[in-house]
Amino acid sequence: MASETREVGESRPPHEPGTPDFGGLAIAIGLAAMAALIWWDASSYPVRRSYAQFGPEIFPFLVAAGLAVFAVATVFLAVRRRFPPREEMTYPPVIWVAGAVLAEIAILTFGLGFILASGTLFGFAARGMGRKPLWLTVIVGILFSAVLYILFRLGLGLSLPTGPVERTLVGLFR
Amino acid sequence: MDTFSLLLDGLAVAAQPMNLLFALIGVVLGTAVGVMPGIGPALTVALLLPVSLSFGATGSMIMFAGIYYGGMYGGAISSILLNTPGETASIMTAVEGNRMARDGRGGKALAASAIGSFFGGTVATFGLALVAPFMVMVALSFGPAEYFALMVLSFMTVSAAFGGSVARGLTALFLGLAIGLVGIDKLTGQARLAFGVPELRDNISIAVIAVGLFAIGETLYIASQKFDVNEKVEAVKGSVWLTWQDLKRCIKPYLRGTILGFGFGPLPTGGAEIPTFLSYSAERKLAKGVAREEFDNGKGAIEGVAGPESANNASAAGTLIPLLTLGLPTSATAAIMLAGFQQYGLQPGPLLFTNNPDLVWGLVASLFIANFMLLILNLPFVGIWVKLLMIPRPWLYAGILTFATLGIVGAEGSVFSLILLLIFGLIGFVMRRFGYPLAPVLVGAILGPLAEEQLRRGLMINRGDWTFLFNSPIALTIYAIAIAAVLGPVIWRALAPKGANTAFAMDGD
Known part of the structure; x- marks a missing residue:
């Protein structure tokens, strides 16, 4: 088009x-x-x-x-075709990024906690922007999210959804 | 009390260790996002909106203002070294700045821009401190009719000045107004557009709208584009210290740029694009001798960097005048800062100056401190910022997305807000693709409910008689300005040379 x-x-x-x-x-x-x-x-x-x-x-x-x-x-x-010309759309990255948010929503709905949900989001998004393989980006995402969780939950007191991973992690700090 | 003693009180607030720390975080973050093309101060403030709730009102506003100022400094770095403006405000800097970098004078260009930003920012902040109290005196006499007129002015100008077309700008505005309707009506308790969903009954949070449109929408937009691998980062060559000779060439452009920036900043013309463009063309026209030769032969003239860079920082200070005194945002970043105030139950306007002088003057004083910090961060440490341009895109945008959802999940605490976030992200993506400006959506969603309140309060006082809107001479003057502001850009676009028009197709930070 x-x-x-x-x-x-x-x-x-x-x-x-x-x-x-x-x-x-x-x-x-x-x-x-x-x-x-x-x-x-x-x-x-x-x-x-x-x-x-x-x-x-x-x-x-x-x-x-x-x-x-x-x-x-x-x-x-x-x-009258007065819209500015659009670049040709590359669908796969857009679907990956939108899917990343959907994946986070799904994982949070199942009560699996912030770190897994956010890590999956990070992994899907990085994969969508061209970084492969998926298992690597998801692992990086989970580690990154764990650091963020400690920083924001334990540091700033922001309340983030808790699941099995978070309970183990908080247990380690006690 | 006179301005000077108020400013000294403010300095005492700003010099508290925690507030100094917030200013430092703000300017560092601001410079960082300013350097990176595609993400700007508006997006960053939006991302921090939910998280900042635990920082306190003064601290977070100081941080936000630091991000705004820092973004203006940082934008110059990628303009000069990459020829990709980090912000729309730095588009004109890229023209001469990148030529200087290719000519081996990148260091000088960076120095001229950092000093210019400092000069413009500091002088204009003084201007802000001097002008604001007068604006407050005027604003104290305003009733519902005048406030409603002011909001109409803001709606019109934000929609007309951002983006390439007035029709698309106004469409975006009405979308924002529609979003602002959702929730329980303050005056009667009637639930509007809630459709029985409990989460929708208490208004959609501005953070969800802003983060969705800017962070998610922008990431989707970047993802949809083919990556251009041919961007070339110029190494910083030459000394970053200016000789007396260089500085002498910069002084007049600094002055002219500051006047233009400070003059246009408070006008609802949508941020820094117009003053930076005017400053550049003024320098180009006035150039003589060596400068003339450098402009004409494409070697890069230092005046072309100095003028626009002082103009964009001066305009950032100018933007804060209507924001603080009237509660009117004239740029996207200012609109999100307004949401920041509202998050603490504060309504910028004349009452803010009487009720929260600590916050207002602390904020103004912290701007001086932020400017000093930025000068130091940008001159000797420029090499560190350049490294930011090397972060691979997948990690960068995955990180942005993670932060975006972290803030929303943490502040709203519900999965439903994430669904809304995704919806606004998709709306933002479609809008970006079809050339709709995003800022009017935010302004509509933030100011819409306030405008409605003024309108209905006025109708109540006047027993349903609409003519009260047009009885006040002040209100009529404001409507006249609003009409001029809509027609102005149309005339401006017709008169401006071709290349300048692209600046308006982008979003104003």
Whole structure:
């Protein structure tokens, strides 16, 4: 999609309609959906009488109206291809990095503690940015996270999720 | 009390060992992130926001201001040696600075920039101390109508000045306003956009938004790009000490740069881009003799480094004026610092000066100390900072991501906040890819609820009559400035030469 973008953008002046920028159209749909959601939510508030004559719904209505206006503006931007040219996207690193956060969320949900969760995050992210093999980056991550845990939990008193690894580690310091 | 004695009191606060330590941590971190392209002071302050809760208000604000100033110093190093500006504020420094480095005068360029940063930062901090009390006096007379007008001004200018297009800037702003709606309405207790999720009922924390958009979004964006392996780090060549002859060439650019930076800093034009650009073009135009030849033959003129570098530090000080006196952030870093104040239940504005003089004047005084620290860190120790450019990217970004989630998990204590963090990261990524500025989202989310409060308070006093918004001459003046601020960049872009426009496509730190 990105290479197409450049060809059209270069060979024609920006006013002339070409293929619309589908990414931009998706953003416009997202904005419109958000406006509708806010409008729907604000319409459901119970009516109150006050000196202000306007309750908690007035600002959401204003915001929803603004979002709707810019959803339309975004359609124009997309059709006229007014978005800056995008570099071709390399998917695998992006998926690794987003997956890193998901992995941390999953490990924390299972109650395995900060060090394993954060270490896995570090490992996945480093792997995504091109460092291999995965087992090495995860081990580096776990060691790094253990140091951070000691520093922030025992040093600064920040409360971090505790699992089996953390309990053993804290036991060593007692 | 007059400013001078207040400043002396502030110096006593800033000189406390713990606060000196916070200033040192701030300037070291600031320089470090300033050196590294891609991560800047805005991201760093956002990362530290959750962790800093245990540092106390004065300590963390001193640290944040140190990061802001340090980022301006550090940005010059990668501009000069790598020709990749560490920050948007250092884009103009890269032009002449890198030419000087290739010509074997990198040391001189670094020295001119460090001294210029010191000069600009120190003079402008004096300016801040002198101007702030007057601003406070003006601000004390403001009612809901004026405050609402000020926030509209802030919304308009932040959206128009950052990023390449006014439409995208305003879209980002409304996204921020929408995020600011989530949670329980302060005046009536009505839950808005919570959809029965208990975590959403008590507002989305600014730290989650800022860290998600800047740290996660930026990492995803960097990951999506192909890595350019052809970056070449120039070795530091030549003495880092300036001769009297060099210094004489720098004095006038320093003065002009400082005036431009301090003048534009408080205006909501979005940080340091405009004053540094104006300073560079002024030096280029005014150059005579040797300087003229160096500008024209691409050898690199010291004036082209001196001017912009004093301008960007002066603008950092200027930015603090509206932030402290009115609670209006005019750059991304300032917006996150505002969130830092709010985290301690403090609302910057005229009342902050009367209620927390220790904090305000301690912060101002610590800026002088921070500038001294930075001068020392940047002249003799410049070689150490250059080594930072050698950290392999996988480790660097994995580390940033780890810190980001550590702060959020530690402060929010829930897995749900991590899910929100990832969502904001993905939003930030899409926005970066499509050229949307990130700062208006933050400003909208932070100032939106405050603007709503002023609007509804005004409506309540005036029994639902909207015209109160336009009855005050001060408010009308502010609206006029807001309109000018939206149209200004449009005219500016039309007039500026082609190369300058790229500076506006990036995010303002």
